[in-house]
Amino acid sequence: MKTLILPASPQAIERAAKLLKRGDVVAFPTETVYGLGADAFNAAAVRKIFAAKGRPADDPLIVHVARIADVELLAASIPPVAKKLMDAFWPGPLTIVLPAKKSVPEAVTAGLQTIAVRMPAHPVAAALCGLVGPIAAPSANTFSKPSPTTAAHVLHDLQGKIPLIIDGGNTAIGVESTIVSLAGAPTLLRPGKITVEQLKKFLPALKIVTQVKESQKPLAPGMKYKHYAPRTPVVLVLKPTPERVQTLIAAEQKRKKHVGLLCSGIYHTTADRVMLLGPTADAAAKNLFAALRWLDTQKLDIIIAEGLPEKGFGLAVMNRLRRAAGKII
Numbered sequence: 001m002k003t004l005i006l007p008a009s010p011q012a013i014e015r016a017a018k019l020l021k022r023g024d025v026v027a028f029p030t031e032t033v034y035g036l037g038a039d040a041f042n043a044a045a046v047r048k049i050f051a052a053k054g055r056p057a058d059d060p061l062i063v064h065v066a067r068i069a070d071v072e073l074l075a076a077s078i079p080p081v082a083k084k085l086m087d088a089f090w091p092g093p094l095t096i097v098l099p100a101k102k103s104v105p106e107a108v109t110a111g112l113q114t115i116a117v118r119m120p121a122h123p124v125a126a127a128l129c130g131l132v133g134p135i136a137a138p139s140a141n142t143f144s145k146p147s148p149t150t151a152a153h154v155l156h157d158l159q160g161k162i163p164l165i166i167d168g169g170n171t172a173i174g175v176e177s178t179i180v181s182l183a184g185a186p187t188l189l190r191p192g193k194i195t196v197e198q199l200k201k202f203l204p205a206l207k208i209v210t211q212v213k214e215s216q217k218p219l220a221p222g223m224k225y226k227h228y229a230p231r232t233p234v235v236l237v238l239k240p241t242p243e244r245v246q247t248l249i250a251a252e253q254k255r256k257k258h259v260g261l262l263c264s265g266i267y268h269t270t271a272d273r274v275m276l277l278g279p280t281a282d283a284a285a286k287n288l289f290a291a292l293r294w295l296d297t298q299k300l301d302i303i304i305a306e307g308l309p310e311k312g313f314g315l316a317v318m319n320r321l322r323r324a325a326g327k328i329i
Contacts, residue, residue: 003159005151008124008168016164017131025049027140027154028128029168030120032093032176032192033147033289034154035064035137036162037128040074043105046136050107052161055143059218060110061136062095062177063117066129074115074134076101082182084202091121093173093193097181097220108136114183116220124168138221139176140165146228146289146296146324149174153293174286175316179220180206189220191316193285210319228289228324230296232260232303236325240306242267248329252302260295262305273298277306281313288320 006012008029016026023045025038036052038045040063050057063074068086071078075098082096100115109115117134120126129135139147142157151167158165178192178199186203188196190210200206212223237245245261249271252259261271264279275291277284295303305321308314322328 001160001163003155003162003165005155005165005167008166010127012166013124013127013131016128016166019164020045020128020132020135023048024164025052025162027151027158027162027165028124028137029122029151029166029171030064030125030137031122031172032120033149033171033174034140034151034165035125035135036140036154036158037064037135037137039132040108040134040136041103041105043107046105046107049136049138052158053138053141053143055138057107058110059138059221060112060114060116061108061138062179062221063108063115064120064125064129064135064137065117066119066126068119070129070134071098071117074101074104074117075099079182081186081202085180085199086119088202089194089198090119091126092119093121093177094118095177095179095190095220097179097183097189099183110217112217112219114181114219116179118177122168122172124166144226144229146230146292147176149286149289153290156293170286172286174288175320176222178316181219190222191319193313193316195312196315197312222323226323228292228320229326230292230303230324232296232300233327234292234303234305234321234325235327235329236305236307236321237329238307242269245304245306246270248304252304257301258299260298260300260303262291262295262303264306264308271304273300281308281317284308284317285313288317292324
């Protein structure tokens with residue numbers, strides 16, 4: 001299969017919509033990361049997502065909608081607090097988990113009784129959902145690898161596996177949406193741009209459960225399996241100082257290892273390759289996956305990543321770094 005990349009335009013969106021309606025999958029930009037979409041009510045099409053990504057079948061998908069009314073096609077019930085969250089944060093990077101209608105294919109829900117829904121803010125994603133209806137779409141990358149924030153990232157992972165990528169440039173946020181479950185006690189399942197502090201204004205009793213055991217079913221994407229990881233092993237340093245990080249780098253280099261460094265600011269280091277995430281959580285989120293992907297091309301033996309304060313949006317960045325790391329110190 002030849003994979004075509006088209007610049008974002010009304011014509012590209014119409015072409016993608018035709019592919020989706022006939023049961024194909026396409027990649028498209030959202031404000032968070034690029035998504036790999038299929039018609040949410042076409043089970044055979046949804047299974048093509050899992051095949052292209054190499055995604056485990058028990059990992060549920062998020063369904064994207066163009067309007068709040070479309071949630072009624074997917075959810076068996078919508079509590080009043082869900083409507084308040086939709087009014088406050090949609091369109092935008094918040095996914096809400098609700099009881100699912102029986103008409104939603106099991107391929108989307110991974111056999112759960114719930115459905116994860118969000119309304120994307122990106123004009124390409126919104127227009128595509130408006131033409132097609134609800135679109136099931138995880139990140140458009142090989143499963144467990146760093147998520148794609150450019151069309152080039154998608155092509156690197158999925159070339160020859162999907163027919164079309166719409167190129168909308170770099171994504172604005174850079175990490176996946178916040179996921180909150182309202183199917184039972186309000187629970188944060190994945191942190192994102194919409195923070196715990198923002199959610200607690202509507203959900204004061206919000207619980208936080210972002211990981212499940214290997215023996216358990218994941219309630220949302222990113223909860224069970226290793227995610228966001230490059231091939232090169234990542235070591236995450238939770239309380240980094242320039243002195244502490246440089247000591248770790250020197251120790252690896254003494255063992256003849258080539259070391260990459262992922263850091264927030266510039267300082268003297270002997271690391272073989274350095275990528276700056278930036279001084280804020282917003283900058284770090286936008287740069288994180290591209291930085292991991294670039295370092296992974298540099299023939300390194302190890303990547304040392306500096307941790308961020310786990311508050312506000314920093315909680316989301318650290319969630320991704322923790323899941324990407326093979327070792328945390």
